[in-house]
Amino acid sequence: MVFKIGDHVMVLDENMSGVVKNIVGTSISIETEDGFLLDFKSDELIKDTSKSILKKARISNTAISEKEQPTRKQQKRIKAKDRFEPTMEVDLHINQLVKSSRGMSNHDMLTLQLDTARHKLDWAISKRIQKIVFIHGVGEGVLKIELEYLFGRYNNIKFYDANYQKYGLGATEVYVYQNV
Structure with a gap:
């Protein structure tokens, strides 16, 4: 699989994902959601297409919500x-x-x-x-x-x-x- 800097990727056999920050041969450095830089081989990663879809959805949702009146934020009720x-x-x-x-x-x-x-x-x-x-x-x-x-x-x-x-x-x- 071909990766480029900025791609959202997930690690195989681990519950971890991140963004590609550096590529050197088959070694790829990703930044996790916690801010850690980790190195993996390219065959240990897969592209996370759901992140890019979510990003596009967020952009369109932001445009829609800017047009609407701001609503009061709901707080979680504690019994x-x-x-x-x-x-x-x-x-x-x-x-x-x-x-x-x-x-x-x-x-x-x-x-x-x-x-x-x-x-x-x-x-x-x-x-x-x-x-x-x-x-x-x-x-x-x-x-x-x-x-x-x-x-x-x-x-x-x-x-x-x-x-x-x-x-x-x-x-x-x-x-x-x-x-x-």
């Missing part, structure tokens, strides 16, 4: 219940923390889960994240009791059961007060 959704979830199930719990005692697993919870909570506080959900599961309630003891040692947080519809009884939501 009230989505506004209060937690921004961070931490799954403390042991199979999410290690590849295999084989050879670990119950004490080792509980210690790992609590250390992970403490680390994630400290990280969230340092990054000023207000809401965190710790998913601990239902089980016998040992992890939940230990988490409540851990959260009770912090002055700037309150904790309560997370949304029942989403998590059931197996999660605790933590709210971090920012101005303490």
Whole structure:
């Protein structure tokens, strides 16, 4: 395939596209949509005809829209219940923390889960994240009791059961007060 500078191209076997910036023999440099210059061989690229069609369509749409009266821009509506959704979830199930719990005692697993919870909570506080959900599961309630003891040692947080519809009884939501 013959390429020229300014062509829109896509990379085969990768989710990447860009504009041809330089051609040296069979090596072609493209600038990605993120602004990176990358080199590929010509047989790794194909022309992206949809970009040129879109460009022509944009030009005609711009001409049409200039003639029309400007309309008010629609903002994306955020539902009230989505506004209060937690921004961070931490799954403390042991199979999410290690590849295999084989050879670990119950004490080792509980210690790992609590250390992970403490680390994630400290990280969230340092990054000023207000809401965190710790998913601990239902089980016998040992992890939940230990988490409540851990959260009770912090002055700037309150904790309560997370949304029942989403998590059931197996999660605790933590709210971090920012101005303490």
